[in-house]
Amino acid sequence: MIETFELCKDFKDFRAVDRVTFTVMPGTIFAMLGPNGAGKTTTVRMLTSILKPTAGWARVAGYDVVAQPTAVRALVGVLTEQHGLYERMKGEEYLDFFARIYDLPPEVRRRRPRQLMEHFGLGDALDKRLGEYSKGMKQKLALVRAMLHDPPVLLLDEPTSAMDPQSAKLVREAIKELRREERTIAITTHNLIEAEDLADHIAVIRQGRIIAHGTFAELSGRFVGAPLMELRLTRHLNGAIDTLREMVTIVETGDCWLRYRTPDPALTNPQVIRRLTGAGLDIVTLSEVSRTLEDVYLQIVAEDEGTASHGQPE
């Protein structure tokens, strides 16, 4: 479990993280989204007890990040923003080095790196120098390093950056598998599709502050409005459209289609269907217009920019 409360970090006169509060429960994935320099990496570094918060507190796996840093770091697996591998080492040596640091027993030290590497399709690369690895291989190795000591909490900074689609999918599946094992996972990413696919909770961070957080459904409901439905018919709606206006909010109409918003599709859609079929209209399709996290994210950032610019003196 990860808990933060009013977490702040100042670098001299610059506030990098500003009163960040969130909780990540075991078995969930929490995604931090935001532009470069938003404070995501600084937050991760505070959660890893690398940087000390200027104010506020954070607990990771039940340990305070300031008072019990060694315990926190022992229980956290971190994938850093830059993989930072030692290019002259071989994969096997590299993982053995970290396994020794984590005090893994010799038998585990011999077995686990190979298991993990094989799982990520790097079994054959154990004997290669890291300088010979591709970008994606390096990223996967860094992920293996983060998982090496079987941590209950994982902090993953851009977990699939530089990976080919196949490898990225593999990594995403691994992360989902780790979630099923009740591990607490926090990721930072620019990849909105990935965040949408993985995250149970999302926080959008801008200029050190969390400007919005919640599940994807909550965020999209709050920032891009009620779900948008698209209805397609075999012929023109004619007067039937007026009968729908009292039930839903019509957004757009065409010859044989219309789009409407409704806060509760499960309740409204059957009524719409009944009304239209009652009026003798044949429905071809009724579906929700998909809204991506990108739409939501851009709307959140735009709204925050608007608020910020309104708040500034002329």
Next chain:
Amino acid sequence: MASLSERMTQDRVPLVEPDGQWSRAAVARTLRHALIITRREVRDSLRDWRIMTPIFLLTLIFPLLANEMTRIFTGFFEDNGAEDLLPSLLPLMPMIVGFFPVSISLVIALETFVGEKERRSLEPLLSTPLTNTELYLGKSFAAMLPPLLASYSGMAIYMGALILGEQQWRPAPLLVVQIVLLTTAQALMMVTGAVVVSSQTTSTRAANLLASFIIIPMSLLVMLEATIMVQPHRRSLLWAIMAGVLVAVILLVRMGARLFNREELLGRALDQLNLRWIGRTFWQGVRGPAGEAFSLRRWYRRSVFPAAWGLRGSAAVVLICVTGAFVGGWIAAGQWRIPLDQFAANDKTLLDNLRSWFDLGQDNPHLVVLALAQNARVLLAATLLGMFTFGVMGLVLVAVPFGILGFILGQVTIAGLSPLPFLLAVIPHGALEIPAIVLAGAAALRLGSVVTRPPADLTASEAWLAAAADVVKIGVGLVLPLLVLAALLEVTLTPRVVEFVLTL
């Protein structure tokens, strides 16, 4: 087949050890972890031809060349009838043979500390349960071991060739021990200095530029050692140099261990001088908390007096040092006697001299300014010297006058003269001057030494700026007023008191 997580969970081991507990097991753990780092770093160095080539050349080739040079020198000196000089000059050779490989420790240290930071491979390490001490020790060992081994090997090859060769010169065993220890101390100093330099930079380029702060003092040190080495009767001074280097190493280790921490390493983004921040932090430190209108009373109450109280530890050190200097001066007076007893018969002359001086003071109020300027100049010099010597030289400068006082008082007492006039020549103004000196000395000591162990909640630069602000606050708010009053008393009251006593 079990899932990935299931397989991992089967191997789960206890991971948590309590923080901050020091026991034999904790020390063993620290050393074990440090050696894991050392092993990796040494292995990495051994795989780098840019490090290995010079080490190889300096270890195997250079000693043989040095041996050949020794043979040529020996022949040249003998041919010219100057063979008596050989025992003085030849010991320089093993010193040089030992020093060159050791100088590589600086390169490795900069590479291992700041190079890793630059390549971003440090953060994964910092994310592990390794403590700052384990990282610091592991990397320091790694920077020292290959060059030191190369240095010892080089010296062994050189000595071996001497012993097995035809040359007559054989270095004395004690000299060999001195050279080996000096070489080791130099390696320690370069590595500990490199850690301090590395912590202040984010790139190897900047670190290499800053390395001149290590290379220049090291070059001066080697020149000093060479100067002593060629004077066999003064070679015992090399032990003193070794002790001095070890003290510097201890201070650098203290400073490095404090600076080599996660916050300093990753909190520093750019090697940029932020003058605005420096100015604002310093001014806030001098003025006190922002947001309130300045009031002299509040400034003293909230800013100056708390700062002075905060110096009590440093003031105690200064007091111990000045007392030690005074006692040392007194003891020295017993060993180096001045025939002061002659003055006993010439009290009238002394009195006349004093009177003319008092009269001069009466006619010349500028003496107040002179007395003030003299004290202020010494204290300013102590502060400046202390800044560059971890406070040590500042402390010396403050303590020396007390040593002289002790020496004079010792001479007076030994000569059987009454110490009363002498004491009365110090006490009236000294009652204000001595506290001012102790305060200023304490502020200077803090300014010089604070970087070796800044308070836990401040970075080194923040701590230094706070100490600099304290120097100004205490200097202006307490020391200067005390010195002004002391100078007034020194010129007006003290002479009258002495005159009165002498005429009794």
